[in-house]
Amino acid sequence: MLAGVYKLYLHLSESSAYFPDYITALVAEQTKSTLQGFGYETFSLDYPKNKSIRIGIKDRTVIQVIEGCNAVSVIILFLSFVLAFFSGWKKTLLFIFGGSVLIYTLNVLRIALITLGIYYYPAYTDFLHEILFPIFIYGVVFLLWIFWVKQYQNPEPSPNEQIA
Template identity: 30%
Template sequence: MTPEEAKKQANKKAIKFVVALFILYILFSQGNLFMNSVMMPGSRFYTPFISEHLNYVQGLKSALIVPAVWIIKAFGFYAIHNEMDVLVVSGPYLRVNYSCLGLGVMSFLAAFVLAFPASWKSTLKMLVIGLIAIYILNILRIAGLGVLLGFFKSQRNNFTYHHEVFNIIVYICVFTMLYFWIKKSSKPTKA
């Protein structure tokens, strides 16, 4: 293969990756938004059966809130929760809504990993590790807010940018994981 042919082939692969990444990201992120509207009473596409039996958004909220409350309690605070709220007694009140779930960054990670040309084993491994890492970071964010704002009462009204801070930290972690994964997945195989 001539250098020109190799360059053309590499360009085709790159374009295919970018197109697949874009399509998958739109599918995942907009699919999650649509499903959220399907499961939200009063919304245009609300479907009671899906909301009652297939509500993964509420399942993710609960899967984030319960361990976060355990961590908050481990720091000596008394905390109570319901399906979307955490109340730290003598501390902050935290509401976990759709934008707190990390589904946007999860959608990006899943789209990137699935679009990247790697073995299915490597892809599956990175997908699982990446999604679990985002989930754990999100639990730590919710628990951290509860604990820190419980200790520093004067800061409760000042810390309004926790979503942006969380997104920056998570994207740094995701890009770092992707960098090492790509580096490992792109190594030429020994013949």
């Protein structure tokens, strides 16, 4: 269901003012700002041919940020698992919110670090993009899941329960 809602969002955003869509544009802008915060001279360019935003350092284009880079699908995966182990509205929604913010923030940092890695070590582009950083982001999601399941299995006793 969530994937369907996201697909509808992508369809509706095709004609929006944000290219290629609002969330991807935001991730690209925040990645650029993160790199600038690290002291790098960066730029970004819309690239309609691939529905992407290119990010560069100095005068060299380094990466393309596409819809698949925005972490929404990773957050949907995280959210779906947490909902499968529902543990009350407040606790579940707080964990989903906190986990989603963490995943999103780490994803922006991940893209910034991929950009730097490719800028300095272009020979390792495939390793960085296809292996190292996916392990990082999915590893974080996995650790969040483990934490959630442990919390779910050991819920705090309600005030009405007596400990024998």
